[in-house]
Amino acid sequence: MANQFNYPVWNLIRLERDSDIPLYEQIFARFRAGIVEGMLPRGTRLPPSRILAKELSLARNTVVQAYDRLEAEGYVRRAHGSGTFVDRILPEDHQTRATPGLSTPPSGETVLSERAARLIEFRLPPERSEMLGLSPGMPALDEFPYEIFSRIAARHWRSRAISQTGYGVGHPRAGLTHQIAAYLAEARGLACAPEQVIVIGSTLQAAALVAHVLLDVGDTVAVEDPGHLAELATFELSGLRIHPLPVDEMGLDAAALPTRAEVGALPKLVVISPVEQYPFGCSMPPARRQALLAWAQTHGSWVLEDDFNSEIRWSGEAQPPLFAAGPHARVIYTSSFNRALAPGLRLAYLVVPPNLIEAFTQAQRVFSLYAPQPDQALVAAFMAEGHLAAHLRRMRAIYRERSLLLGEHLRRRLGDRFTVPQVTAGLHLTIRSRVPFDDTAAAASLLSWGLDCPALSQYCRGPARRGLVIGFGNTGTENLPACAEAVVRAVEAACKTVK
Incomplete structure (x- = not known):
């Protein structure tokens, strides 16, 4: 071995x-x-x-x-x-990068826009990959309900649904918005009309829409630190100022938010992931949730709630979404089917208050942020026939087993030097160092072995916190012990290199 x-x-x-x-x-x-x-x-x-x-x-x-x-x-x-x-x-x-027939711009001439130059310089982590073990956020792709989707797809295309092959833009009558609204009411206690549901391709598109509709260039966005780097890039490249707020074991603390409107200091938007936040892995208790809602109401700011892990909870009491606090809560809700089904579907959605429906749908139209109509129809049928609920029940048991196996191994081998959490939802756990530790070296070593465990420090805007973000969703139970032992070896080597 x-x-x-x-x-x-x-x-x-x-x-x-x-x-x-x-x-x-x-x-x-x-x-x-x-x-x-x-x-x-x-x-x-x-x-x-x-x-x-x-x-x-x-x-x-x-x-x-x-x-x-x-x-x-x-x-x-x-x-x-x-x-x-x-x-x-x-x-x-050896392939030439220049396109034949195109002249090279004179030396010193600006080719890219300032935003494009910043985009290239923005240090994003590698895309998650199904080819690598322990990749965080990756669901069990081999457990995807292929046979059911095959039957639904065959039936769909036999029906020759002309409305699904035109320029349809996801009107509520199209199906998926109805199914999402019904699902959120039953499974998450979030009551909304289908018209409030806006189907898009990703939660990053959700962030872009929120930036266009609710914020102006120069406005401030408060974000979790460490946080989702691609989401930060979306806001920064929209001309917004980033105000990082450190998270602890209970998530973001509203008490750390500014309370007076200094220039550039009072955020007009707070972006949070209240359940098993990525990458830190914290969850917000009810008291902090209520404090955040009260702060937003007092200061006229908005909260973007990225609720990507709630469907995958196998233990503990599920908290209702912040959006469910009522019609006066200043919350925009977003989630996706990435973890519930598969990221390759490229299906996500926003839920917006009734008074913002027109602005968001107009922005969606202008920027053409739509998801393919046939894919929407397939997932809508999958949900309408009760398959999503059954699939999630089965997957929760699988992810619980994998999380326990990975956590127990890491806790036994590294628990004296690292905090290894007992996760109750989601597809990743983050070990955090209590000793000097070069997490970038450990992550690089693991990547060379085909294991995708990014360094916690690379997600930090403020003081770096050291650790590894380790996924378990797409790594089978039979492979987890070997993968966990590889993590242990990489961690021990990275601890030795720090003087």
């Missing part, structure tokens, strides 16, 4: 065994994508063909064929007696 910690847990690779594409080509494509996208850094050692074939339950020759093609196309090199490694120089390095 020791060799499992010297390279990624490769049996996380998903193969479509019923596909017309040969298995060796699928393996080649998975590895090539991982190499080109940087998830498998240059110099990474690939597993021996014999071991990979055993983990994937394949004939060894199938893996050898994949490796032969990777080598032939210049993505890996073989060292006799040492193994197969990702090459230091890739085919893409």
Whole structure:
């Protein structure tokens, strides 16, 4: 088993065994994508063909064929007696980046806008990937209800629904807004009309809409620190000022918010994730929720409630959304189907107060922030037939088992030096260091092994807090012990390097 910690847990690779594409080509494509996208850094050692074939339950020759093609196309090199490694120089390095026929701008001439230049400089974490183990926020993709969706999709396209192939913009009569409104009322205690539900492609689109509708350039947004970096980028590139507020074990404290309107100091928007916040992992108790609502009411500010983890709660008492506080609560609610079903659906939604429906729908139209109508129809049918509730019940049991197994292993091995929380919802846990710890080194080491455990410090705007954000949703129970032990080894090595 020791060799499992010297390279990624490769049996996380998903193969479509019923596909017309040969298995060796699928393996080649998975590895090539991982190499080109940087998830498998240059110099990474690939597993021996014999071991990979055993983990994937394949004939060894199938893996050898994949490796032969990777080598032939210049993505890996073989060292006799040492193994197969990702090459230091890739085919893409030789591709010209200039477009033939286009002249190069004179030296010193500004090509990008100031916002584009800031966008490039903004240090975002890598995209989460289904190819990597322990990737936080990634649901169990192998548990997606493929058969049910296949039946619904076949029925949908047989119906030749012309309304779903035009420029439909998600009118409440389209179906999904009705289903979301009914689901929120039953499962979350949030009463709203279908007209208040705005279906979009992601919660980042929700943040963009909120910025356009409720804020002006130069306004201040209060955000959790550490917090969601892509969300911060969305606000900053909209010309807004960021006011980071540190979170603790109970989330954001409204007492830390400004109480007088100094220039640029009084936030017009507070962005929070009240349940198992990402990445810190804290949840807000009722007293802090009420204090935040009172602060927003007093100062005429708004709260954007990003409630992405509530569906996946397996223990403890669920708190109602802040939006459910009543018609006078100054709250915009957003969530998505990323964790409840799959991020590839690209389906999210906003719930806005009745007096803001016109402004938000107009902004949605102007910026064309829509989700595909056929996908909306499929998920609407999935919900209408009762499948979502059944799917979530099943997944909560799976995620509970995985979280307990991962937490117990890390607590036993690292509990004397790290805080390892007992999570009750969501798809990640964050270990926080009580000793000197180079979390960026640990994260880099784990990434080279194929494990995606980002450093907590990279999400901090203020003083850095050290730790690792570790997912368990898309890593099977049979793989978690080996993955957890790899985390332990990386952490111990990163602790030793700090003087």
